[in-house]
Amino acid sequence: xxxxxxxxxxxxxxxxxxxxxxxxxxxxxxxxxxxxxxxxxxxxxxxxxxxxxxxxxxxxxxxxxxxxxxxxxxxxxxxxxxxxxxxxxxxxxxxxxxxxxxxxxxxxxxxxxxxxxxxxxxxxxxxxxxxxxxxxxxxxxxxxxxxxxxxxxxxxxxxxxxxxxxxxxxxxxxxxxxxxxxxxxxxxxxxxxxxxxxxx
Numbered sequence: 270x271x272x273x274x275x276x277x278x279x280x281x282x283x284x285x286x287x288x289x290x291x292x293x294x295x296x297x298x299x300x301x302x303x304x305x306x307x308x309x310x311x312x313x314x315x316x317x318x319x320x321x322x323x324x325x326x327x328x329x330x331x332x333x334x335x336x337x338x339x340x341x342x343x344x345x346x347x348x349x350x351x352x353x354x355x356x357x358x359x360x361x362x363x364x365x366x367x368x369x370x371x372x373x374x375x376x377x378x379x380x381x382x383x384x385x386x387x388x389x390x391x392x393x394x395x396x397x398x399x400x401x402x403x404x405x406x407x408x409x410x411x412x413x414x415x416x417x418x419x420x421x422x423x424x425x426x427x428x429x430x431x432x433x434x435x436x437x438x439x440x441x442x443x444x445x446x447x448x449x450x451x452x453x454x455x456x457x458x459x460x461x462x463x464x465x466x467x468x469x
Contacts, residue, residue, distance in 0.1 A: 271389040274298055278328030282381025284373045285340035291373035295381040305374045315347045333358045333384035337395035345395045356392040358383045
C-alpha cells in the first residue's frame with residue numbers, strides 16, 4: 270500500500286474560513302512544518318496563495334483542505350485548474366487537539382498531518398463540481414425554506430391560540446386559514462393583526 274510520503278514531496282494543509290484561508294507546508298518525508306501563511310479568499314488572494322505555494326515547494330504536491338465543498342470550494346477549483354492535486358480532510362477530533370490549543374495554523378498543520386497519515390489510495394477526492402454541486406446547494410436551500418415555513422406556521426398557530434381572533438386553531442392550521450390570515454389588513458391598508466370585518 271502506497272503511503273502519501275512516498276508519492277508526494279510536500280503536503281499543504283489548509284484551514285478554510287469565509288474571509289481567509291490559512292496554509293501550512295509540511296515536508297512529506299519528515300512531517301516538519303516548513304512554512305505557513307494566511308491569504309484572503311478573494312480571487313487575488315487565491316492567486317497569491319498559489320504563487321506562494323509554488324515558490325516554497327518542489328516536486329509533487331498534495332493539498333489537504335478542510336471543507337472542499339463549502340468554504341474551500343473556490344480554492345479547490347483554483348488549485349485543480351493549476352493542476353495541483355487536492356484531497357478533502359475532516360477536521361481533527363477535539364480529543365486529538367487536547368493541550369495544543371486552537372488556531373488556524375494548528376488546524377492547517379493538522380489537516381496536512383491527517384493526509385500524511387493516510388494511504389494514498391484512501392484520500393478523499395473533492396465532491397463533484399458543476400451541476401451536481403449546484404443541485405446540492407438548491408436542496409439545502411429548499412430544506413432551509415421548509416424549516417422556516419414550519420417555524421412560521423407554528424408561531425402563527427401559537428398566536429391564534431393565545432388570542433381570540435375568530436380562527437379555530439385547536440388543530441393544525443389549514444392552507445385556507447393561513448391565506449385568510451395573510452389577507453388581514455390594519456386600518457390604512459398596512460398589514461397588521463386586525464381581523465377583517467372587526468370593529469374599528
